[in-house]
Amino acid sequence: MKLLITGASGLLGINLALEAMREHEVIGVDRGKLKSAPFQVLKVDLLHRNAVESILDSTQPDALINCAALANLEECEEYPDRARILNAEIPGELAAACVRQNIRFIHLSTDAVFDGTKDGFYTEEDEPNPQGIYAQTKLDGECTVQKANIQAIIARVNFYGWSLTNRRSLGEFFVNNLTEEKYVNGFTDVIFCPMLVNHTARLLLAMLEKNLSGLYHVVGAQAMSKYQFGIEIARKFGLKESHISPKSVEGSGLTAKRSHNLWLSIHKLSTELGSPIPQFSTGLDEFYTQYQQGYPQKLRGYQQ
Numbered sequence: 001m002k003l004l005i006t007g008a009s010g011l012l013g014i015n016l017a018l019e020a021m022r023e024h025e026v027i028g029v030d031r032g033k034l035k036s037a038p039f040q041v042l043k044v045d046l047l048h049r050n051a052v053e054s055i056l057d058s059t060q061p062d063a064l065i066n067c068a069a070l071a072n073l074e075e076c077e078e079y080p081d082r083a084r085i086l087n088a089e090i091p092g093e094l095a096a097a098c099v100r101q102n103i104r105f106i107h108l109s110t111d112a113v114f115d116g117t118k119d120g121f122y123t124e125e126d127e128p129n130p131q132g133i134y135a136q137t138k139l140d141g142e143c144t145v146q147k148a149n150i151q152a153i154i155a156r157v158n159f160y161g162w163s164l165t166n167r168r169s170l171g172e173f174f175v176n177n178l179t180e181e182k183y184v185n186g187f188t189d190v191i192f193c194p195m196l197v198n199h200t201a202r203l204l205l206a207m208l209e210k211n212l213s214g215l216y217h218v219v220g221a222q223a224m225s226k227y228q229f230g231i232e233i234a235r236k237f238g239l240k241e242s243h244i245s246p247k248s249v250e251g252s253g254l255t256a257k258r259s260h261n262l263w264l265s266i267h268k269l270s271t272e273l274g275s276p277i278p279q280f281s282t283g284l285d286e287f288y289t290q291y292q293q294g295y296p297q298k299l300r301g302y303q304q
């Protein structure tokens, strides 16, 4: 397959491109951050006029995976118009263009579409209730994509892993700060289902190969607090767990509101894929192995 990946410099985009190029031809869309990446790169700003048609016309892919977004919650509060265009309008345009050109389409959404007030886990049937600009624009993106392209896969994700900047994921936050012997906070009242980004990437490719379509939760198999996640990382990397203080997210000073319970069911995904979703410990083991093998440095080497 020829795969076009937007947001190829992002946390998911770069890892997905590297995973996909093992079996597919990969073209990444990037605004200029990538240099000497081991896959073809197309330099395009998606906010530019005709960008959507131009990337598809010039590459004619079999599938497009849209990893581009304004994914920083605080920035979305600060720049709501940009968030709306990148997270809601452009996904709709990409989805419609893929229908016209007979291209498979995967769009990335978020666990944060839920308000987190439910007891227990959320399924794909549960009603979203977004709490901030990021979550609202991501939910709007789901709607524009669904409306334009009934065959599209919409994946609500949450992942951690190594990124180009070494600063993008919560996993990197704990490893970097604890390695430098710094003290950090871990939220005890934010529950989520973290998945190693490479596992997310492999699952998205498997979903494409299985010809799935529609809305899926593509998150880790185990729910835990952000504090517990930090502790698990500290233990795995042999760092000081006592440097992580258990704190509430309320009063943390973050502008964008965080949902307390983002435990999402992965039953639909595992059933339709016909295979179990990797355990949290499997992902953490691989995150650590990547670290030992110099994967973070390799990624940083692809940056301008």
Ligand SMILES: NC(=O)c1ccc[n+]([C@@H]2O[C@H](COP(=O)([O-])OP(=O)(O)OC[C@H]3O[C@@H](n4cnc5c(N)ncnc54)[C@H](OP(=O)(O)O)[C@@H]3O)[C@@H](O)[C@H]2O)c1
Residues within 6 Å of the ligand: 006, 007, 008, 009, 010, 011, 012, 013, 029, 030, 031, 032, 033, 044, 045, 046, 047, 066, 067, 068, 069, 070, 071, 072, 086, 108, 109, 110, 111, 112, 138, 157, 158, 159, 160, 168
């Ligand atoms: N990280 C998570 O755990 C998480 C959780 C839930 C949902 N998601 C969703 O998963 C997807 C990927 O997230 P991520 O964490 O990989 O995000 P990320 O690291 O912030 O990457 C976003 C990507 O979008 C690109 N982009 C932004 N504006 C652009 C523009 N005008 N033209 C072209 N590209 C542009 C960025 O390029 P530059 O590098 O040039 O800025 C970057 O490559 C997003 O849809 C996000 O909402 C992520």
